[in-house]
Structures are given as structure tokens and as C-alpha cells.
Amino acid sequence: MKKILIALGVIAAIVVAGVAYLYSNLDSIIKTAVEESGSRVTKVEVTLGGVNLDLTNGKGGLENLQVGNPDGFKTDYAFALGGVNVAVDTSSINSDVITIKEVTVDGPKVIYELAGTKSNIATIQSNVDAFTKTVSSGGASDDSGGEGPKLVIENLYVRDGEVAVSADFLQGKKMGVPLPTIHLTNIGKDSGGATPAEVAAKVLSAVNQSVIKSVSSLDLKGMMEGAGQVLEGAGSAVKGGGEGLKGAAEEAGSKLKGLIGN
Incomplete structure (x- = not known):
């Protein structure tokens, strides 16, 4: 009996240590997941500066989230999202569909680069669309979370953004224009939840349309x-x-004029 109790004590200690490790390293785990999944979905390099979590209140923040450019484009990045704040409905965390009350992207910077007959923004969106279609058709597993809990985002805001246009004929200069506020509601609600890839496709499509309108x-x-x-x-x-x-x-x-939107 004594040996059994000792064994159970050891197992309990291991479990507690594992949970403690998980919670103490959640920031780095999330950072790795965002970078790896984001890069796979967009087919460009995605980097994240840091993660701040408040699990008790269901709040979190991402710092310096940057989406790079596809091959053939020369600017430093396509998107630099600055600060991203998230508020989660904590009662939904253990359910199959996680409800996110609000996502706010403050002060994003977009570089809309024209190269030949393509733009970097449209190329990235095409990559995301292709990934989503492949996953939906069963051609590949969605490592970004398609087999895990799905998401419903009640409100998503993109505020105080800027768009810089880059093209060869500008000779190294950039032309800037404000990005109108974007507000998306109830993402994934009608479909019983959306995968991260589906959310990315919807958000990127909305941003792309807004960027095109601004550049035009x-x-x-x-x-x-x-x-x-x-x-x-x-x-x-x-x-x-x-x-x-x-x-x-x-x-x-x-x-x-024919290039805008490509």
C-alpha cells in the first residue's frame, strides 16, 4: 500500500509539474503556434514579437505580429499589425466552439506593392484561399486548428491603419493613405464555428478590399x-x-488602373 501511495504521489507530482510548465510557457507555445500555423496558411513568413495573457479574465494580446511578402516582392513586409487585443468568453473555453467577444487590431501598417501584374496583398489572399479549399476538400489536415475547437468571433475591428503603396515607377518612394476602419461581426456563427484558416481568409479578404478601395x-x-x-x-x-x-x-x-486589385 505504501508503495502504491508513493507511486500515486509521484504521478500526481508529474501531472502538477506538467500543468505548471504548460501555464508558465503558454506565451511561448502560442507564439510558436501563431508563427508556424500563420506561415503555413499564408505561405509567407509570419513572426510574432510576444504574447500577453490574462487567463482569469479571458484577455490576451499579441505584439508586433508581422506578415512577410511572397517571393518576387521587395518591400520589408505586407502587414505589420502592431497590437492585437483579444477578449474571450471564458465559459466557452472548454467547448467545441470557442466564442471570442472581440478582437481589436490597432494601428496596422500595410505595404501594397505592385510587381508586374500582381500585388503582394492579393497574392497572400490567394495563398490563404488555396489552403482553405485544400483543407475543406480533405486534401490536407489543418494544423492551424481545423481538427480542434472552432471559433466564433462576435466583433473584429481594424482601426487607425495606414496603407503605403510601393511600385517601381515611384523610384523608391511610397505614397500613403489611411485605411478605413474595418468591422466584421459574427464570424463563424452561421456555420457552427470557423477554423483559424477560415477566419484568416475572411479577415484578409476584408482587409484586401479595404486596401484596394484606399489605393484606388x-x-x-x-x-x-x-x-x-x-x-x-x-x-x-x-x-x-x-x-x-x-x-x-x-x-x-x-x-x-487595371493593376489595382491584382
Whole structure:
């Protein structure tokens, strides 16, 4: 009997130690999960600076979450999300569908880069869409949580964002425009919960549409025409060249309208 009690005591100590280790390392576990799953879903490098958790109150925060660029794009990143705050319904934590009351993304920075006939934002969205379709069709397992609890997000806000446009014709400069506030409600509610990949696809689609709308408001064609006019006035010796560049700018500006959204 004494040996049995000792054995049970050892097992209990191991379990307690395991739980203590899990709770003391939750931040690093979540950080690893976000980076690995995010990179797999988007097919670009996803990095996370840190995680802050308040398990008692069901609150958490992600710091310096950054989504890199696909191959062929030169800017430092596509998204730098800054601070992400999450409030969870603690009564749902042990259920099959976890309810998240609110997700707030404050001050995200987006670099909308044009390269050839594609943009980095649309390329990432295509990657996420392809991953979601593959998982839905049973072609691959969803390591990001498709086989675990699903999510319902009651409110998701993206606030105070900025979009910078980068393209070869800007010669290293960037043009900026504010990103309108995005508010999504009841993500996954009608389908009995959504996987993290499905949530990512929905959020990225909304951000992509908002970015396209913001970028479309920029007078990129006018800026290029202005560059042609500056060269036109540089002197009579180069006036003909200025006219030619102005015409090229007009043509490039027309083509640019077709690129917005790709």
C-alpha cells in the first residue's frame, strides 16, 4: 500500500509539474503556434514579437505580429499589425466552439506593392484561399486548428491603419493613405464555428478590399503625368523627351488602373 501511495504521489507530482510548465510557457507555445500555423496558411513568413495573457479574465494580446511578402516582392513586409487585443468568453473555453467577444487590431501598417501584374496583398489572399479549399476538400489536415475547437468571433475591428503603396515607377518612394476602419461581426456563427484558416481568409479578404478601395483613391496617374510635365519644362533641348515621357506616363497610368486589385 505504501508503495502504491508513493507511486500515486509521484504521478500526481508529474501531472502538477506538467500543468505548471504548460501555464508558465503558454506565451511561448502560442507564439510558436501563431508563427508556424500563420506561415503555413499564408505561405509567407509570419513572426510574432510576444504574447500577453490574462487567463482569469479571458484577455490576451499579441505584439508586433508581422506578415512577410511572397517571393518576387521587395518591400520589408505586407502587414505589420502592431497590437492585437483579444477578449474571450471564458465559459466557452472548454467547448467545441470557442466564442471570442472581440478582437481589436490597432494601428496596422500595410505595404501594397505592385510587381508586374500582381500585388503582394492579393497574392497572400490567394495563398490563404488555396489552403482553405485544400483543407475543406480533405486534401490536407489543418494544423492551424481545423481538427480542434472552432471559433466564433462576435466583433473584429481594424482601426487607425495606414496603407503605403510601393511600385517601381515611384523610384523608391511610397505614397500613403489611411485605411478605413474595418468591422466584421459574427464570424463563424452561421456555420457552427470557423477554423483559424477560415477566419484568416475572411479577415484578409476584408482587409484586401479595404486596401484596394484606399489605393484606388490615390491619383497615381496624375502624379506620373506631373513627372512628365516637370521633365517637359526642363529645357527646350529635352522638351521632346519630356513629351514622350508624359505620353508614357499617361499610358502607364491607364494600365495602373487595371493593376489595382491584382
